[in-house]
Amino acid sequence: MSEWTEVGRIEDIPRLSARVVRAEAVDVAVFRTARDEIFALRDRCPHKSGPLSQGIVHGSRVTCPLHNLVLELTDGRAAPPDEGCTETYPVKTEDGKIWVLLPGS
Amino acid sequence: MDDPQSRFVNERVHANIQKDGSFSVVPRVWGGVVKPVELRAIADAAEKYRVPMVKFTGGQRLDLLGVRKEDLPRVWGDLNKAGLISGYAYGKALRTVKTCVGMEWCRFGVQDSTSLGIKLEKLTWGSWMPHKFKMAVSGCPRNCAEATIKDFGVVAVESGWELRVGGNGGVKIRPTDLLCKVKTDQEVIEYCCAFIQLYREEAYYLERTSTWIERVGLAYVKRWTVEDSENRRELARRFLESQRFAQKDPWAECAGDPEKSREFVPIKQLNRAGYSHV
Structure with missing residues (x-):
């Protein structure tokens, strides 16, 4: 069962970076873009399982630190010509707090 | 910033x-x-x-x-x-300075390559570069420290040191070019700092010394670091000036600062095992 979970405050994540939420069954990378948009993706590149939370954020995309695959933060899809997709999780913010609909165990 | x-x-x-x-x-x-x-x-x-x-x-x-x-x-x-x-x-910084045991131990050694290597590393650590930068000092021409495939390589001869530049042992192997020969440790230090500074100021980001030298030509590097001694001293001076601010251990800065080390831990830990799933 998925569950809305408060994971921290927006200012806990520096702009253009991500922090990790260690959920029951998966690691989730919570990103903050230059425009303060927040996205949550499974912290695992579809290519070779690289930790996306350690990548470089640009626009609404992240580049995987292992082999430079570029993924859309909005839907988790790899930018062409690469293929693949990682799970995304719904996010909401309230009073500066970030909530993520995390997958259950 | x-x-x-x-x-x-x-x-x-x-x-x-x-x-x-x-x-x-x-x-x-x-x-x-x-x-x-x-x-x-x-x-x-x-x-x-x-x-x-x-x-x-x-x-x-x-x-x-x-x-x-x-x-x-x-x-x-x-x-x-x-x-x-x-x-x-x-x-993209000064990496290793490889040395052999040199005249302190080796029966073939003609100069103290270990001490010079340590001196060079103490002087140049912490410096940022266009790309990674490796050095080596060998105590005789047998070159056990493999200085001839380094960005800046020093090889001892009876009369002093040979200074070699632009070597690379990676994807595209390239032996160093001979920059010049010098007599003293102090000269090695000055030429080393000058060469690094010219490279730092003029090479493109992600351009190793090997590709930089092939682009600008060895004669160009020699002109500004060997023939023009005043320019060489000025380059070395600029390098040493910047080192006054660059030589800060990033580990010490981070390990002692809870604010800086926060980035290293999860923002939220929900599983009991406390391990990563990656």
Whole structure:
């Protein structure tokens, strides 16, 4: 069962970076873009399982630190010509707090 | 002003990311010479943080492989206590200075290559470059430190030192070009600083010295670092001036600062095991 979970405050994540939420069954990378948009993706590149939370954020995309695959933060899809997709999780913010609909165990 | 988010993860967290998302940690080992107390600190850290592999690097250092990101600041703190600092093995920066044992031990050695290597490393560590930068000092022309495939290589001869530049032992092997011959350690230091500074000021980002020299020509490098002695001294002066601000151990800065080490731990921990799923 998925569950809305408060994971921290927006200012806990520096702009253009991500922090990790260690959920029951998966690691989730919570990103903050230059425009303060927040996205949550499974912290695992579809290519070779690289930790996306350690990548470089640009626009609404992240580049995987292992082999430079570029993924859309909005839907988790790899930018062409690469293929693949990682799970995304719904996010909401309230009073500066970030909530993520995390997958259950 | 340094923007950490513009840097690749390795330079942001002062360690090398590995294929499983863990990191490798390489302390600086000056000239490849290590004290028992330093070896003990490395061994203790390896056991304490359950480091899966400790391996010698090609540059005469020790690599702790498989360190978890959240352990990095504590590993650094422990290594710092034994006087070990970051080896910048992750950076577009001065990497290793490889040496042979030279005239202090070797029956063929004609100069003290170990001491000169340590001197060069103490002088140049912490300097950022367009790309990684490796050095070596060999105590005789047999060249056991393989100085002829380094960015700046020094090879001892009876009358002094041969200075060699632009070598590369990677994807495209390139032996060094001979820059010039000098007599004293002090001259080696001045030419080394000048060469680094010319490279830092003029090469493109991600351009190794080998490709830079092929682009601008050896004659150009010689003109500004050998023939024009005034320019050489000025380049060396600029390098040393910038070193006054660059030589700060990033491990010590981070290990002692809770604000800086916060980035290394999860923002939220929900599973009881406390392990990463990556």
